[in-house]
Amino acid sequence: MNISDVIVIGGGLVGSAVAYGLGRQGAKVTLLDEGDQAFRASRGNFGLVWVQGKGCGMTPYARWTRSSAGLWPQLAQALLDDTGVDVRLEQPGGFCFTFSDEEQERRRQRMQAIQDEFDGDYPFEMLDRQEVMARVPAIGPAVIGASYTPMDGHTNPLKLLRALHAANLKRGVRYVSGQPVKNVVAQPRAGGSLFTIEGRWQAPRVVLAAGLGNRGLAEQIGLHAPVAPNRGQVLIGERAARFLAYPTLNVRQTDEGTIQLGDSMEEVGFDDNVTTSVLADIARRGVRTFPVLAGLRLVRAWGSLRVMSPDGFPIYDESPRHPGAFVTTCHSGVTLAAAHAFRVAPWVGGAPQPQEIGAFRGARFLNPNYRPSHAH
Missing domain, CATH: 3.30.9.10 (D-Amino Acid Oxidase, subunit A, domain 2)
Known part of the structure; x- marks a missing residue:
């Protein structure tokens, strides 16, 4: 049996970022990765570190996203220090272009609603065509305006995944490729549970970061992740x-x-x-x-x-039935990579739960009165 402090299931951006954060804390981590035959969203994304517009109607998500974007320079520097890989982070701000007065007004209302939830501490500008052209001269005649925030940026997602894998190796994370996971067994014990994965891997803590595979795995250990x-x-x-x-x-x-x-x-x-x-x-x-x-x-x-998820927001949870079992799933693995490394990983390692995470429990989907605003 291979024994670790924590087993992370899933070697994409989400799992690799959590494993990296745990490795930085000195935990003995095993990262189980199905390999390239998996539906690997990490290799097919747009590379945005995006804040604006996210979390309208769900303030914890707006705060969570903004927090991660704010931590991103720290993540980029840590990866550069550990691996020499520059993930090419740039955060000059970002634009969402509009093509009609109605679209411009809808965008303004959305941004204003989020700013109101932050008591004004959520910078954005609504720009008319001439103002947009002053900053982005290449726009076409169909563009009538845009929203802009200084919080947005982008990175190279392939370099990010490479850097996370290299940094994990440097931090002593044991990376196992070609290891699909279909079976997680929890054995209750004093103070928590002991988790056995595929009869080979064992740890008192496990993190489900297997993307679309989380749905079936979560059910085995008392979690709900209907992705x-x-x-x-x-x-x-x-x-x-x-x-x-x-x-x-x-x-x-x-x-x-x-x-x-x-x-x-x-x-x-x-x-x-x-x-x-x-x-x-x-x-x-x-x-x-x-x-x-x-x-x-x-x-x-x-x-x-x-x-x-059904509402588009992340699912972060610890199993009430089997403490020590966590699920981490989202569709913004690039934007939230810093939060996963610097906020989720400490929680998995025993630190207090981040304040925003309570809103993202999977059990919300079991409440018939839950009426979310969708993430998009």
């Missing part, structure tokens, strides 16, 4: 001369100069293929926003499955 897949499709364009210095919700220019276009949301089960109709819509919106993209050559496209 389901939501497909997003992304187009990648060739390297282009720098025209976009800010991240946006639908278009971003990476640190390497390539162009990403995306932000589709589809309920199609576990189908992670691409479709020409959705890709065409993504391309049209991109060109409408930035006409300079009209002649861009596309180099690849992909579909990836988000890990989505």
Whole structure:
């Protein structure tokens, strides 16, 4: 039997960030990763460290997201110190463009509602077309305005995953690839439980960070994580001369100069293929926003499955039946990576629960009176 202090199930961005935080505390950690045959959202995301607009109607999520974005420079520096990998974090602020007066007003109302929940401490600007053009000259004639906050940014998600894996190795985390997990057994004992994974791995604490696999695993240890897949499709364009210095919700220019276009949301089960109709819509919106993209050559496209709860918000929980068993699941693994490393990991290790986490228990979905505002 392989004995650890903590077993983390899932080697994507969520599990790797939690494992890294635990490793920094000196815990003996085993990270079990199914491998690249898994539905790996970590390799198919947009790379945004995004705050604006999130948490309208659910203030704890707005605070949780903003807290993580604020911790991101610390995470980027820690990974650079541990591995020499620069994850290319930039936080210049971000734009959400609008294409009609009605859309501009809806966006203003959403941002104002969140700012009111923060008693004014939530900076944002609503910009008209001329104000947007002063900062982003490449916008097209269809753009009539935008919301902007200084809190937003982006990073290179592939470099982030690489850095987390390398940092975990340096911190003594035992990484086991090609290890799918279907079975978690909890044995009650004095002061908690002992968890045995696939008959081989054992620890007094376990973290479910297996993405879409969390649903079945959670049921085995008294947790509720009713996650389901939501497909997003992304187009990648060739390297282009720098025209976009800010991240946006639908278009971003990476640190390497390539162009990403995306932000589709589809309920199609576990189908992670691409479709020409959705890709065409993504391309049209991109060109409408930035006409300079009209002649861009596309180099690849992909579909990836988000890990989505019924309300779109994260699920963080410790099992009341088997203390020491935690579930961590969300669809914003990049934005929330710093929170997972610096706030969730200490909680798993025995520190007090972060204040916001009480709102994200999976049991909320068992309450027939729960009426959430959706994360999007």
